[in-house]
Amino acid sequence: MKSIGVVRKVDELGRIVLPIELRRTLNINIKDPIEIFVENDTVLLKKYIPSDSCVVCESIADTFKFRGKDICIDCFNEIKGIKI
Secondary structure (H helix, E strand, C coil): CCCCCCCCCCCCCCCCCCCHHHHHHCCCCCCCCEEEEEECCEEEEEECCCCCCCCCCCCCCCEEEECCEEEEHHHHHHHHCCCC
């Protein structure tokens, strides 16, 4: 695990703020679910991505299997329309 050189204090309600640069880098948006893991004295936060979410946009709405991968209808239609 590498340090990014940012230290944050826990507020009265037990919250911490993730810097905007970090959220942008990790594609974490407002109201995105975050998984919390604990191992010994380490807390690990990870963006939660359901196993049945679209492999392109991570949406869980209107997904179906395409060649063994979950994809939503919007991404499928967008990819289908691309000329190579």
